[in-house]
Amino acid sequence: MFYDFDPQSRFLLGTAGYPSPAILQQAIAASGTDIITVSLRREGAAGAAFRELLTGLNIRVLPNTAGCHTVKEAVTTAHMARELFNTAWIKLEVIGHADTLQPDPFALVEAARILSAEGFQVFPYTTEDLIVGEKLLAAGCELLMPWGAPIGSGQGLRNIDGLRAMRAWFSDIPLIIDAGIGAPSQAAQAMEMGFDGILLNTAVAKAGDPIGMANAFRLAIEAGQAARAAGLMEKRDMAAASTPIFGLANLS
Numbered sequence: 441m442f443y444d445f446d447p448q449s450r451f452l453l454g455t456a457g458y459p460s461p462a463i464l465q466q467a468i469a470a471s472g473t474d475i476i477t478v479s480l481r482r483e484g485a486a487g488a489a490f491r492e493l494l495t496g497l498n499i500r501v502l503p504n505t506a507g508c509h510t511v512k513e514a515v516t517t518a519h520m521a522r523e524l525f526n527t528a529w530i531k532l533e534v535i536g537h538a539d540t541l542q543p544d545p546f547a548l549v550e551a552a553r554i555l556s557a558e559g560f561q562v563f564p565y566t567t568e569d570l571i572v573g574e575k576l577l578a579a580g581c582e583l584l585m586p587w588g589a590p591i592g593s594g595q596g597l598r599n600i601d602g603l604r605a606m607r608a609w610f611s612d613i614p615l616i617i618d619a620g621i622g623a624p625s626q627a628a629q630a631m632e633m634g635f636d637g638i639l640l641n642t643a644v645a646k647a648g649d650p651i652g653m654a655n656a657f658r659l660a661i662e663a664g665q666a667a668r669a670a671g672l673m674e675k676r677d678m679a680a681a682s683t684p685i686f687g688l689a690n691l692s
């Protein structure tokens with residue numbers, strides 16, 4: 441569950457930077473997503489146009505505070521988002537570093553505390569840091585969104601060990617990988633590791649064929665989820681014959 445919502449799809453899609461609104465609309469349909477995220481600061485007053493684009497699609501909007509660098513900016517943007525989209529959901533981004541777009545953990549926790557106390561259901565974009573994760577939960581968040589890699593980098597899961605530790609540490613908390621996913625195989629890998637969802641934008645929006653790529657990510661995320669559910673084999677250091685020798689005909 442992501443707060444009060446149990447989505448069918450574990451693919452959360454960003455809506456920025458598509459070649460056209462029509463391609464965005466078709467990419468959303470091809471992704472099979474139940475949740476799209478929209479940037480208030482980038483879309484500005486385009487809320488009405490956005491709602492129109494979603495007509496007929498059974499999709500929940502997760503507004504985000506992309507581009508915010510301070511607690512005040514993020515909180516103000518969240519207030520605007522609530523008005524515009526009539527939702528208590530907010531994907532909270534408070535960027536601390538212009539080059540890496542790394543979240544500012546101190547401002548993030550503070551903004552999460554303020555917004556949670558105001559009744560928002562906060563989806564915090566964070567790192568794989570366990571202590572920051574603990575603080576975000578204490579601030580009122582019910583899920584965490586660790587980065588795979590810096591936004592727009594397409595590097596995939598850059599700190600596998602850190603993410604694995606996070607998955608183990610927060611075993612009962614929904615964890616959604618957010619940002620830095622560049623290829624469907626990386627999304628499948630995260631789902632195989634037991635993450636609960638994947639949020640991405642650039643890899644689809646900037647693909648040669650965004651609709652085809654949205655479909656490819658849908659398949660990969662479903663495959664990773666199914667593989668996890670089916671029980672992946674343990675890795676071994678040594679070979680283990682896959683064909684049993686018991687019952688072999690004696691040819692000597």
Ligand SMILES: CC(=O)[C@@H](O)[C@H](O)COP(=O)(O)O
Binds near residue numbers: 455506592643
């Ligand atoms: C759209 C959005 O919310 C981004 O800030 C998000 O983090 C996606 O990152 P990528 O563009 O790297 O997929």
